Amino acid sequence: MITLQEAFNIVTSDLPLTGIETIDFRLANGRVLAEDIFSDIDMPPFDKSAVDGYACRRADIGSPMRLLEVIAAGKSPEMVIEEGCCSKIMTGAMLPENADCVVMVEQTIESETVVTITDQKTKNNIAHRAEDLKKGALVIPKSTLLHPQHIAVLASVGAVGIDVYKKARICIFSTGDELVEPEVEPGKSQIRNSNGCQLVSQAARMGAAVVYGGIIPDDEEITRKKLFEAFREYDVIILSGGISMGDFDFVPKILNELQVDLMFRSIAVQPGKPTVFGRTGNKFVFALPGNPVSSFNIFEILARPFIYRLMGHPWKPLILRLPLTIDFNRKGTERHGFVPATIQDDGSVQPLAYNGSAHINALINAHALMSIPLGVATIQKGELVDVRLI
Numbered sequence: 001m002i003t004l005q006e007a008f009n010i011v012t013s014d015l016p017l018t019g020i021e022t023i024d025f026r027l028a029n030g031r032v033l034a035e036d037i038f039s040d041i042d043m044p045p046f047d048k049s050a051v052d053g054y055a056c057r058r059a060d061i062g063s064p065m066r067l068l069e070v071i072a073a074g075k076s077p078e079m080v081i082e083e084g085c086c087s088k089i090m091t092g093a094m095l096p097e098n099a100d101c102v103v104m105v106e107q108t109i110e111s112e113t114v115v116t117i118t119d120q121k122t123k124n125n126i127a128h129r130a131e132d133l134k135k136g137a138l139v140i141p142k143s144t145l146l147h148p149q150h151i152a153v154l155a156s157v158g159a160v161g162i163d164v165y166k167k168a169r170i171c172i173f174s175t176g177d178e179l180v181e182p183e184v185e186p187g188k189s190q191i192r193n194s195n196g197c198q199l200v201s202q203a204a205r206m207g208a209a210v211v212y213g214g215i216i217p218d219d220e221e222i223t224r225k226k227l228f229e230a231f232r233e234y235d236v237i238i239l240s241g242g243i244s245m246g247d248f249d250f251v252p253k254i255l256n257e258l259q260v261d262l263m264f265r266s267i268a269v270q271p272g273k274p275t276v277f278g279r280t281g282n283k284f285v286f287a288l289p290g291n292p293v294s295s296f297n298i299f300e301i302l303a304r305p306f307i308y309r310l311m312g313h314p315w316k317p318l319i320l321r322l323p324l325t326i327d328f329n330r331k332g333t334e335r336h337g338f339v340p341a342t343i344q345d346d347g348s349v350q351p352l353a354y355n356g357s358a359h360i361n362a363l364i365n366a367h368a369l370m371s372i373p374l375g376v377a378t379i380q381k382g383e384l385v386d387v388r389l390i
Helices: 004-011 149-155 195-204 220-233 251-257 292-310
Strands: 020-024 053-056 065-069 085-089 101-104 108-111 115-116 136-140 161-165 169-175 211-214 236-240 259-264 275-280 283-288 321-323 338-343 349-351 369-373 384-389
Touching: 004 275, 004 292, 053 065, 053 149, 115 169, 115 211, 136 149, 169 195, 169 220, 169 349, 195 292, 211 220, 220 236, 220 251, 220 283, 236 292, 251 259, 251 275, 251 283, 283 292, 292 338, 292 369
Parallel strands: 065 085, 169 211, 169 236, 236 283
Antiparallel strands: 020 161, 053 085, 053 101, 065 115, 108 115, 259 275, 275 283, 321 384, 338 349, 338 369, 369 384
16 A cells, blocks of 8 residues: 555656647647747737726826827827827727826816816826736746637637646446446346446546447456447546456456556545556556546546546645534554535634535535644644545
8 A cells, every 4th residue: 555645646656748730829728838928919918998988198198188189099199199188098098199197088088079087186097008918928838728718818819729638538327237327227236337427527627538339248358349339439448436356346356457557456545545557558547446426536536637648637635724613533543534614604614514435415504624643643723634626
């Protein structure tokens, strides 16, 4: 049994990348950049007004000024601001030549062609050329996981065809004769398969190209065939169940037969101890515990950073250090524990009622997983604990 940190180091080290493809930037939300993006223009591209008002010379605001023109956004000024003159200007419009300030409409009175300033304490109200970004400057670095705000920036610099890392191709299986698909009414000694759809959803929300391979029965030959075919087609295989010490837990044996190097088979995590990670060439397998909370936790803690790194992004979870609402106690301390928890309005952490790794309903209201380090049995109310958002 290895530590969580040792397992994390293994699944995030010496990984191949998935390859690169060029896509339309409009389709890039959730993808990972495979190139640096530079600005092709200054931003702003010209001196512009930051308010609706009157562009003038600051030296003239103590006296009435003659109105020259109205400058709308997108229109180039036609007149130069001379002594005693101003031009009405809209927010975002190009500043006319010689103007060194813009007085807000609220600070003026306009009467026909004459403008009088009623409050001479005015800011410049000018957004200067290139004050946000200079042409040629790095805008978004390679390996960035793209979100809607990045799409807006890509649009602003004309980066319409961008290089991104290809999606990791993932096949997800569940194992066990006791499982039936969700649309089937379980018979005696059967349960609905929740792990399959849960893991597919977890992988899909990362932007991976995920396929559900179905339920593999407790049959050694079928298991061998399914895994052999999946290794030929996919980058990553994720299974749940079939990896403990039971008579029908064939997965580790078959992986050995398929010449998969099993890099670990047990980690000091609760829940999630019987977790297998292996590699053959540039193909990988995660075999997760069959209990749904265990499979959920291990995916979030290990599979998620692993998959993101395959796709070029060095993802790390957002971990908050917050005070505990109650005294917390546990019996075993030989494993790193993770408990479903909610974050209260006051910023404190409330562990949820949790009956063990089969208690999937405990995750329904969870905002986070509360971390309990190795060797820690008791945490007092008010003590700070690490929580990772889920």
